[in-house]
Amino acid sequence: MVEIDINKENEEEPDFSDPEDYVDDITDEGIVLSCLRKMNMLYLELVMDVLRQQPSKDEYEEACLIIFGIPVVGPERMGKLKTVLGKVFTNVEPDHKAHFPLTEEGGSKGCVFIEFPDKIKAEYARGVLNGYKLDKNHVFSALLFNEARHFQKPQENWQPPQPTPYNDVGDLWWWMQHPRCRDQFAVQYEKDGVPTVACYWHIKGHDPEIAGDAGKAERPSWTDTVFKWSPHGSYMTTIHKRGVALWGGPEFARVQRFAHDNVQFIDFSPCETYLVTYAESAEKNRFGDDEDCLRIWDVVTGEMLKGFSLYALTNRDQLPCWPFFQWSFDEKFFACLKAPEKDKLEKEKKVNGISVFETETFKLVDHRNIIVENIKTFSWSPTANIISYYAECTDSLPAEFGLVQMPNQQRLRSGRIYNVADAQMFWQKSGQRLAVYTMRYSKKQMKEGGEVKYVGGCTYHIEIFEIQKDVSLMNLPLPEPFINFGWQPYGEKFCVLTGNQAKATPLVYRIEANSHAPKLMSKLDAGVQFNEVSWAPAGGWLAVLAKRSTGGNVMFVDTTLQEAKRTNVVEHPGFNKGYWDPTGRYFVTCSTLGGRMGADLGFRLYTFQGRELCRKALERLSQFKWRPRPPVKLSEQKLKVGVCFHCVLKSCLC
Numbered sequence: 001m002v003e004i005d006i007n008k009e010n011e012e013e014p015d016f017s018d019p020e021d022y023v024d025d026i027t028d029e030g031i032v033l034s035c036l037r038k039m040n041m042l043y044l045e046l047v048m049d050v051l052r053q054q055p056s057k058d059e060y061e062e063a064c065l066i067i068f069g070i071p072v073v074g075p076e077r078m079g080k081l082k083t084v085l086g087k088v089f090t091n092v093e094p095d096h097k098a099h100f101p102l103t104e105e106g107g108s109k110g111c112v113f114i115e116f117p118d119k120i121k122a123e124y125a126r127g128v129l130n131g132y133k134l135d136k137n138h139v140f141s142a143l144l145f146n147e148a149r150h151f152q153k154p155q156e157n158w159q160p161p162q163p164t165p166y167n168d169v170g171d172l173w174w175w176m177q178h179p180r181c182r183d184q185f186a187v188q189y190e191k192d193g194v195p196t197v198a199c200y201w202h203i204k205g206h207d208p209e210i211a212g213d214a215g216k217a218e219r220p221s222w223t224d225t226v227f228k229w230s231p232h233g234s235y236m237t238t239i240h241k242r243g244v245a246l247w248g249g250p251e252f253a254r255v256q257r258f259a260h261d262n263v264q265f266i267d268f269s270p271c272e273t274y275l276v277t278y279a280e281s282a283e284k285n286r287f288g289d290d291e292d293c294l295r296i297w298d299v300v301t302g303e304m305l306k307g308f309s310l311y312a313l314t315n316r317d318q319l320p321c322w323p324f325f326q327w328s329f330d331e332k333f334f335a336c337l338k339a340p341e342k343d344k345l346e347k348e349k350k351v352n353g354i355s356v357f358e359t360e361t362f363k364l365v366d367h368r369n370i371i372v373e374n375i376k377t378f379s380w381s382p383t384a385n386i387i388s389y390y391a392e393c394t395d396s397l398p399a400e401f402g403l404v405q406m407p408n409q410q411r412l413r414s415g416r417i418y419n420v421a422d423a424q425m426f427w428q429k430s431g432q433r434l435a436v437y438t439m440r441y442s443k444k445q446m447k448e449g450g451e452v453k454y455v456g457g458c459t460y461h462i463e464i465f466e467i468q469k470d471v472s473l474m475n476l477p478l479p480e481p482f483i484n485f486g487w488q489p490y491g492e493k494f495c496v497l498t499g500n501q502a503k504a505t506p507l508v509y510r511i512e513a514n515s516h517a518p519k520l521m522s523k524l525d526a527g528v529q530f531n532e533v534s535w536a537p538a539g540g541w542l543a544v545l546a547k548r549s550t551g552g553n554v555m556f557v558d559t560t561l562q563e564a565k566r567t568n569v570v571e572h573p574g575f576n577k578g579y580w581d582p583t584g585r586y587f588v589t590c591s592t593l594g595g596r597m598g599a600d601l602g603f604r605l606y607t608f609q610g611r612e613l614c615r616k617a618l619e620r621l622s623q624f625k626w627r628p629r630p631p632v633k634l635s636e637q638k639l640k641v642g643v644c645f646h647c648v649l650k651s652c653l654c
Helices: 002-010 028-053 057-062 075-092 119-129 310-314 636-640 645-652
Strands: 064-068 097-099 111-115 133-135 141-144 184-191 194-201 218-220 227-229 236-240 243-248 253-259 265-268 274-278 294-298 304-308 333-337 353-358 375-380 386-391 399-405 410-417 420-427 433-446 452-466 472-478 482-487 493-499 504-510 519-523 532-535 541-545 553-558 565-571 577-580 586-591 602-607 612-617 623-626
Touching: 064 119, 075 097, 075 119, 119 141, 184 227, 227 623, 236 265, 243 274, 304 310, 310 333, 333 375, 353 375, 353 386, 375 420, 386 420, 386 433, 399 420, 399 433, 420 452, 420 482, 433 482, 452 482, 493 532, 493 541, 504 553, 532 577, 541 577, 553 586, 577 623, 586 623
Parallel strands: 482 532
Antiparallel strands: 064 111, 064 141, 097 111, 184 194, 184 623, 194 218, 227 236, 236 243, 243 253, 265 274, 274 294, 294 304, 333 353, 375 386, 386 399, 399 410, 420 433, 433 452, 452 472, 482 493, 493 504, 504 519, 532 541, 541 553, 553 565, 577 586, 586 602, 602 612
């Protein structure tokens, strides 16, 4: 440091004087101009900063609403109208500016412009005000200003739509007025090498009879793929390349049609008000261009009410399941699993919720989803706006099953269980109870290829929710592995099928009042390859099926007595479908295309006790469907009042 200081002291001071021949050519005017240029540059930078912060036209339009449907009044009532509407708008967002377009006389034009501070508040206001009922005669319709720009000018040759003449096809419920109370069924098979659909009357002790004119009730190439009855049996639905057609009345005339090219799947809402159709998008992409591959129609008018993009709902371009939408019993809501979210690396997470839409607006209820992490499946109660759900377990989280009340999304009851490998839910038709089956393991090991092996054995349980008793819960451990489950539609009984393919045992239980667990009513004889339980629609009788098996056994069981008893066992080798008729008087087994290889295609009809009435072979039989009946609108208590169910069935046989 000393040497450095000494060196600095010995240094010569620099000379900043100009050379002797230097001439100064800078004038005062030049200095001023230089300063002005620097000031201009600084000013431009400041202006650019301000301009960057200036809202764009698009941003301004996104923060403005147009509301239609306000009352049209004269100038003398404009002050009162502004006061009333001002209170409505202030309750939604205090910070707003309203502009009322006026007529030449100073009255309102039926619309108003509202400016909000930003886009978020404008979108919130649109959600609240769209559909807002000011009074019984005025309902608001709210649009963002930029959305209104998407409207196009009507074509020059546009004409108002003309009223469609009423298509009188006759009585849609004519088939329920048969003097012998007979039921109808329809089959699809090949006749003379041509795919044919035919509708028949079922006549006890005789071969089925064509239901009306042979040229009307039996038609070749009636559908391109399959047919479907509507839930109440009012219509027969057929699928074609250009869309869907409904048929009804004594002559099976065309009632309605729905244009949807290359439609693949159809489904009805429970009360036949809506029809859902799906057709795969012509161009698969990830940009949501399939905006209406899922369509909801009004059955009566044929109008398309709403179109959905499958990719927007699922983040996929392939249909995950059908029916895709699950409907509430009163058709006020329909729901599907929420689209999975993505992490920062654009990797899909597990599905974590349910999207519930209301049919009045076809929008999300309360503009939000029901959040349930790792949800696997859900279903609606048959008689109430209650959703049951099951969320699968992970290494860190237990499985969860529970009940959610709609539309307030109140959680009525939930349960959490660790180490659940499998679960299924079964609603009773009366809506009184929900059964949840769970298979629980002790430990699991992951094998090569992702295969899971459960170590230490598994246990099997049935959890029963009592909906009308403050959602109480019963637990029923099963003695053997679970196969299938079935509720008596109305009443206190259910049947569980346990065991394995070589020995399956039906167990019939009864739920007694003030009991903490179901009581075993009967342990029926074990059978080979039993795999399904099917109760008669009115209860009392059930069929235990061995579908797709070599023997094709069907056990008929009478549960109307103190103990459940087997009445008969029949055989239909290789049958793959079995159905009760709508009244529970008859049961049919069918062997159709897609069933067991080598099985003879056709159907066999039995009484509810298991006595064979008819067997018929049909070439390339693909469908057999009983025509449904509308539900009986009686309470469960009234259904129980009267003479013995056993005697009623005997007296009704015809």
